[in-house]
Amino acid sequence: MSRPGNTTRITDVTDAAQGAADANEGADLTEVRSAHGQPRPSGHEIARLPSAAERTRTLVQSTASAILVIPGLVPDLPELMVPEERIVGTDGDLFLLFPAESPAVRAATHAEDDDLTAVLDITDVAPVAVPGRIRGRAWIAGWVTVARDLPAPAGKVRLRLEVGEASLDDLWGAEQVEPDEFAAARPDPLVDHEAELLQHLAAAHADQVGWLCALAGGAGACRGIPAAAVPLALDRFGLRVRFTGEDGVFDARFEFPEPVRGHTDLHRAMHALFDAAQEAAAAQDL
Known part of the structure; x- marks a missing residue:
């Protein structure tokens, strides 16, 4: 079981910058861009993800x-x-x-x-x-x-x-x-509702999504509230958010304590994430 808000920091870097980051002790997980301009995992194993x-x-x-x-x-x-x-x-x-x-x-x-x-x-x-x-x-x-x-x-x-x-x-x-x-294989249990759930998070919980940046980890990952924080993808294992801030654009994935199976589980998991983000933000005095 992982704690609420266990995260993977995903930043946009070049191959050279990636090597330098990996060499630093405690470096965030960095990713290179795909042909579509999306970050990609590199150098570290991600704990849980759909196959x-x-x-x-x-x-x-x-x-x-x-x-x-x-x-x-x-x-x-x-x-x-x-x-x-x-x-x-x-x-x-x-x-x-x-x-x-x-x-x-x-x-x-x-x-x-x-x-x-x-x-x-x-x-x-x-x-x-x-x-x-x-x-x-x-x-x-x-x-x-x-x-x-x-x-x-x-x-x-x-x-x-x-x-x-x-x-x-x-x-x-x-x-x-x-x-x-x-x-x-079986489709993710949230597939039928992912679009409306992401739209709801973006429209009704924009401030709370923004505070998740406090959980992103890494020095200087979040200097105050980011200029934009958009929920990008959602599955039974976690939520991925794209942040725009002083460091540019980066993604962070926030794992749920347990895989969710539906709306009730998701409601509890999101509240756990938001509560953890509020505590982290208070601790960092953001």
Whole structure:
């Protein structure tokens, strides 16, 4: 069990600065930037985080935007390649709902028994205004067929995407996910409500989120209330906040004492974090 507010400090540094920071005794955890401009773990092991398979499964079943890409197919209306619904079957196959006139449906229908390859490209954008708003991307590649055994609403068709491979590039890093790992994984229990929870924290608890900076650790991590503190990501293990202050922009992740399973657990965990932040701020005379 970790204490409320156990944190990982995540700063934006260059490779050279990272090496210098790691050499210092008691240095904060530093990260380099990904291609999307997001910090990445480097040099230290993070205690608890969702697995790559869980994070990919969570993205698939979230409200993140997605488009089906079929090699050689260039649709006149790209929006017709956006699935209206995404469901993961018990065996890990994806079931994607499209309008009957979608080029994806026509391609799958005409392919019949031929192998029709496709990639579901998912882009995860933070539901709050924050620098570097793209939190990550996932790619689910495999073979598409018409799911004739599953009913669909009138004027719609379900396609089955049999997963051949998956990859993820998000706040935690870039990883490959095997089909059996994806099938066995479960989405984060907060996935259906993460967006509204982050928006609520940003709108109704901005001051309390700002005081979390007092828990970020490291000399000079928080000189008074930061200019901006935005809740960036939330999962059953903790909350990630992006701070803007005198040191520039940096992220800090705040672990919950125990993984949360729903709103009741989350309510208690957030109160524990805010109480710990208030005590830390008072001790630091911020």
